[in-house]
Amino acid sequence: MAVNQTAENKIKTEAGLTEALAYITNPAKISEVSRINCSGSNSNTLDQFRLLRLAFNQNNGIISHHFIQSFSPNDNVTPETVHRFGVEYAKLCFPNYQVVVSTHVDKEHLHNHIIVNSCNMITGRKYYDNKETMKNNRAISDKLCRKYGVSVISSKSEFKPIDQTTMQLALKHKSWKIQLLSDLDEAKESCKSKSEFISFLKNKNYEVRYEKHITVHKIGEKKAIRVDTLAKQFGSQYTKAELEKAMGYSTNLADTNTSNLNLQSKKTCARKNINEWQRFESWSFSQDNRYANNYRCLTKQYRTNYHTSRFPTGTRKSILFTILCALFISPNRKKYREHKSYRLSNRTTANTNIIRTKYWCENIRYGDLISAQGNNFAVKIPADQLGKIIVLPIFYSANVNLETKTAVIIVKENNKEIICKALGYDSKQVEQQSDKLINSQKYKRLKDLAASSNTKLSYMIVTKIQLELLKLNEIELAAFPKDDGKYNVAFMPDTKELITKILSPADESKQETEYERNNRLNKEIKRLAAVNGEKPKYRMVAPELLDNIKRSGIQFAYFKKGDKYNIVFLRKNETEIDQLLKQLRKEK
Structure with missing residues (x-):
């Protein structure tokens, strides 16, 4: 198996990089060394790394990354195979980066040392060693393991990486x-x-x-x-x-208190794609706190302190069913008029006479729930089914309509299966209904926002792919399908410019200005010069000479300086530029 680890000491100085390169290329330890996008000795590699970082103004912070790739002795691989593995791994994981790969044979297990310059040769951006890049590199390593006949570690991507000390001891069976x-x-x-x-x-x-x-x-x-x-x-x-x-x-007491729901699996589920909100939800219902035991639909109106643990499983749902039917949805119940102070927002209240036809039954605020991390899921059910929802160990918000005797339940999408199982619904059948409910609520929210700001909503026709692109960019919108397969999307006017940029990125490249073009060419020339271990060349020319140089086909950038132009080009074009300027001056 191939285990990829990051060296504990970060390389932040030239001295540290020099020491690291000297260590990984020590002749007493190595079998082979390869350099990618760089060449020569360690000193030449140091200069090439430095010039590239200086060209893009990235010579600060972490200047290089050091990775260690270890192989188990049980795989019976040769140093040559290990080195080929490391070089291919480096090319796939660090494209457009300068890399040194060295294979060490001084220990019981073969291993590669990989040092990567932090600056990208094309974009000039730094490489970040984080969980996401580690996950991607791990997937590439597993594919190469299968290609080279090396065993693959049987662990899921959501697991924490094994620390280096444990791995080294494991390889020695200690x-x-x-x-x-x-x-x-x-x-x-x-x-x-x-x-x-x-x-x-x-x-x-x-x-x-x-x-x-x-x-x-x-x-x-x-x-x-x-x-x-x-x-x-x-x-x-x-x-x-x-x-x-x-x-x-x-x-676990939860297993004995619940007949048809696997609450234990919620606490001990694998961490795959689990976000911070889901972890908070799981924690909330494993603690004795205000979220796990405060059912606002009962405590707010009837001053009861309802706790699920107070009733046996067999009676819990029937009690809730009775309360809901008697108090909320009884067919003989009359509408009532009362004078109260109702909360309109976090900061304002107003006294008003109302006739209540709707009611919120929730254990967390609706606004907090829908704005939390992750997609939302909604399902419309008969109100007498609410008792099955209240006892679940999840955050929910239900809008109960006392006239139609229905309730719209809002939960996060990761709880969809739990909701459908409790209600006895097929999750695939209610997905379409959920999309319509969520979309109608989004549209209502957008209309309220537009009304509060004295504006009107904007609309646009988009394709399905464009709609997915807008959702990926987290644009708040409501989408309505059309007969031709396209969608009519509604959004706030202040997001129209952003939506246009997202959907038409190609238009911006066509409108590249002269300054933007020269700035792009200047960066490209500096990058190529840094890769070749040289500096860009400069010349001052008159405007009439500049037009002739443009017709020569030589790659260069130019910037106006006073009444002349400063041109930037590569050293390989220096002789040709000088001869052309000399000839033009003679003709003049």
Whole structure:
């Protein structure tokens, strides 16, 4: 298997880069060295790296990145194969960057050292080593592993990377974490209760703290580790929930309080595509706090403190059903008129006489929910089905219509399956209905915004691809399908210019001004000069000479300076430019 890690020490100085290059090209350690988009000795590479960064004014912060690519001895790969792997990996992961790849054979396992100049040769932008780039590089590494016959690490992209110390010890078969995995696998086969599990690990020289989390400490090691933390690195089968499930018991009370919903899976689900809002939601319903136990639809109107844990599973829904039918949707219930102070916004209130025909039943504010990270999902149901929603461990907001006896439920899209399962609906059948409901609410919100600012909504006809592009750019709009497959989109007038730029980027390139063209050519000339380890050349010429140089076909940029022009070009064109200027001056 190929394991890719970032070196702990960031390269921020020329001295640090010099030391790193000297280390990875040490003749006593290496079998082969390759340089991509750079050449020569280490000193030449240093100069080429520096010139490129200076050309784009990027010679600050992290100036180079150092990556280590290790291979397991069990793969039986040769140094030549490892080096070819590293070079191909560098070309795919760092296109248009200057890279040095060195293969080391001084340890039990073969490994590559890869140093990348931080500045891109085309765009001049810096390379950022973050979770997203690590994820992309990991995917490329896995593809190359299959190509070269190297084993692929069986872990999901959402797992945390294995720390370098653990990996190095694992390659030497000395990691206690790896041994713990083996012991946990054995425990799942032989243990059938919590006490048996604790006794088993104690016999294996571990200390165990079994509470809300399972924390394991190997005697003789400095730190302990939770099994859930272990699962983030080595697989979800090692979470507390999965271990208990494999051993045939559960210490989670939620499993005994719920008949048809898998609440445990919400707490222990894999972290794939889980955003911060979803994590907050999961945390909220695992704590005794205002979100988990405050049902505003009951506490606000009837001063009750309703908690789901107070009622047995069999009676919980029936009680809610009775409350809702008796208080909200009874066919004999009359509309009533009352004089109250109602909240209109966060800062204003007004006294008004109203006839209430709609009612909000929610455990979180509607505005907070729809503006939270992630897509929204809506479904329209009979109001007497609300009891099935209130007991769910999710954030929701329901708009109850007392006249039609229906309710529109709003949740985040990641809770769609939970909602449909609780209601007994097919999720695919309600997706189209959800899109229409969400779209109508967006349109109403846009109309209210336009009315409050004394303007009118703008409209535009777009294709499906253009609509997806606008959604990707998070433009607030409402879209209505037309018979010809296109969409009529409504949006605020102040976003019209932005929408036009997004949908017509090609028009801007056609309108490139003379200054923009020269600025682009100037950057390109500086980049090429830096790659060749040289500096751009400059000449001052008169306006009449400039026109003749343009007709020569030589690539150059020019900028007006007083009554003359300063032209910028590459050194390879210096002789040709000088001869042309000399000839033109003679003719003049």
